[in-house]
Amino acid sequence: MADHIVSAFTDELDRLSADILRMGGIVEQMIADAASAVLHNDVQLAGDVIERDHQVDQIEGDVERQIVSLIARRQPMAHDLRSVFAALKVSGELERVGDLSKNMSKRALGLEAAVFPAMRSGVARMAQPVARQLHLVLDAYASGNAAAAKAVWESDDEIDQHYNALFREMLTYMIEDPRSISDGAHMLFMAKNLERIGDHCTNIAEFVYFQVTGEHLVQQDRPKY
Amino acid sequence: MDGSAAGNEVVVTPEPAGTLALGDAPRMDCRNVNVFYSGKQAIFDVSLPIPDRSVTALIGPSGCGKSTFLRCLNRMNDTIEGCRVEGEIIMDGKDINSPVIDPVLLRSRVGMVFQKPNPFPKTIYENIAYGPRIHGLAQGREDLDEIVEKCLKRAGLWEEVKDRLTVPGTSLSGGQQQRLCIARAIAVRPEVILMDEPCSALDPIATARIEELIDDLRKRYCIVIVTHSMQQAARVSQRAAFFHLGKLVEMGDTDQIFTSPRDRRTEDYITGRFG
Numbered sequence: 155m156a157d158h159i160v161s162a163f164t165d166e167l168d169r170l171s172a173d174i175l176r177m178g179g180i181v182e183q184m185i186a187d188a189a190s191a192v193l194h195n196d197v198q199l200a201g202d203v204i205e206r207d208h209q210v211d212q213i214e215g216d217v218e219r220q221i222v223s224l225i226a227r228r229q230p231m232a233h234d235l236r237s238v239f240a241a242l243k244v245s246g247e248l249e250r251v252g253d254l255s256k257n258m259s260k261r262a263l264g265l266e267a268a269v270f271p272a273m274r275s276g277v278a279r280m281a282q283p284v285a286r287q288l289h290l291v292l293d294a295y296a297s298g299n300a301a302a303a304k305a306v307w308e309s310d311d312e313i314d315q316h317y318n319a320l321f322r323e324m325l326t327y328m329i330e331d332p333r334s335i336s337d338g339a340h341m342l343f344m345a346k347n348l349e350r351i352g353d354h355c356t357n358i359a360e361f362v363y364f365q366v367t368g369e370h371l372v373q374q375d376r377p378k379y
Numbered sequence: 380m381d382g383s384a385a386g387n388e389v390v391v392t393p394e395p396a397g398t399l400a401l402g403d404a405p406r407m408d409c410r411n412v413n414v415f416y417s418g419k420q421a422i423f424d425v426s427l428p429i430p431d432r433s434v435t436a437l438i439g440p441s442g443c444g445k446s447t448f449l450r451c452l453n454r455m456n457d458t459i460e461g462c463r464v465e466g467e468i469i470m471d472g473k474d475i476n477s478p479v480i481d482p483v484l485l486r487s488r489v490g491m492v493f494q495k496p497n498p499f500p501k502t503i504y505e506n507i508a509y510g511p512r513i514h515g516l517a518q519g520r521e522d523l524d525e526i527v528e529k530c531l532k533r534a535g536l537w538e539e540v541k542d543r544l545t546v547p548g549t550s551l552s553g554g555q556q557q558r559l560c561i562a563r564a565i566a567v568r569p570e571v572i573l574m575d576e577p578c579s580a581l582d583p584i585a586t587a588r589i590e591e592l593i594d595d596l597r598k599r600y601c602i603v604i605v606t607h608s609m610q611q612a613a614r615v616s617q618r619a620a621f622f623h624l625g626k627l628v629e630m631g632d633t634d635q636i637f638t639s640p641r642d643r644r645t646e647d648y649i650t651g652r653f654g
Contacts, residue, residue: 155646156647157652158651159651159652160651163651229609229610230650231638231649232638232640235637236638
């Protein structure tokens with residue numbers, strides 16, 4: 155798309171999307187690191203993820219301030235308006251993803267060292283497709299690719315299936331050895347967090363789709379198995 | 380409409396003024412309008428239905444033809460030497476350019492408000508009373524007083540001027556003068572009001588008053604407004620039409636035009652990418 159006559163307007167919109175992508179990059183890494191902290195019982199890495207959440211909150215606040223100022227000064231229209239709207243919503247979704255990753259890390263710190271290794275690897279395994287969903291939807295945002303956003307939106311069901319499988323797996327461990335119930339409960343929350351992150355990715359996909367096309371993805375069109 | 384009309388026959392049934400229901404046929408229906416100034420074409424094949432009791436905004440860069448098009452709607456272009464208008468502009472089943480239409484009468488039905496307020500060099504009272512008097516719309520002095528009061532009230536000016544109706548209209552502030560001109564326009568009971576950048580000479584407060592007034596007037600009248608302010612078009616109109624190089628590029632509901640325009644040129648213009 156051609157630049158605005160007022161070049162500062164283009165610069166401001168560019169800065170906004172750059173901040174969203176920077177925030178997305180941090181959050182994506184937080185998911186992977188939280189999962190790694192669980193898998194390897196890495197206390198330091200878990201603490202590091204918790205620390206990074208402040209950074210995410212700061213960027214979100216900054217994005218909000220930029221947007222309020224931009225609306226007041228530029229009154230964006232059409233694609234610009236949709237971009238600003240999407241940036242506001244996406245930053246909120248990413249902030250939630252950051253929170254959920256932080257929560258996983260906090261729970262990782264609460265796990266017994268002797269927890270079943272298979273429980274740890276179950277959660278870590280589920281984190282991979284979730285982080286990939288986020289990666290794909292951020293790519294769609296960066297490139298303004300509505301079809302890619304829609305593909306992410308349509309594939310959330312895989313995450314849900316993963317969650318259901320993991321849920322049953324954790325229950326088996328807990329039944330097998332009631333001493334693992336406390337850790338198992340933490341693990342279930344972690345799995346739920348990952349499932350929620352998947353939902354946030356579909357929300358982001360909806361905003362990207364709207365930003366690019368001006369049309370809303372309708373919930374009933376999404377495949378459910 | 381004749382129910383027996385069949386096949387490809389097009390039946391245009393003239394209807395008397397004021398019988399069109401809300402949401403019915405357009406108040407004015409412009410079909411394939413072309414305008415030439417001394418042979419040079421300024422408007423190219425514009426077809427635009429204008430709905431009743433709503434505000435239609437004409438937007439587009441300078442020189443795109445939106446004002447020229449607006450002026451077609453009450454034959455203001457007749458006064459320009461060498462200007463030729465082709466196509467149909469249907470109002471109540473009749474083409475307003477037909478020789479049987481009296482342009483003076485037409486302009487009482489299709490009123491106009493200009494960019495710069497232009498009150499007559501007369502009293503506030505006379506500014507309003509003049510039109511109804513010459514068109515024979517008032518029965519006597521009392522009737523005329525009533526019309527003046529009603530129009531000034533409808534234009535949101537009554538409270539500010541009721542104690543000084545005999546001072547010259549030109550002594551009012553710019554915003555008040557513009558509301559006086561709107562009051563003057565509605566005094567002859569028009570059905571359509573054309574506004575050519577009515578706020579461009581006004582400060583934001585006077586502009587807000589006019590916009591509030593436009594929003595109120597659209598309950599009774601069909602309004603067509605030309606504006607250079609995208610925000611104003613978005614605020615006051617329900618329908619918007621984007622003109623570029625004399626062509627109608629896109630028309631649609633205002634919400635759609637300003638959030639998801641279909642044409643790239645509309646998008647570029649309203650987002651400030653060319654102009």
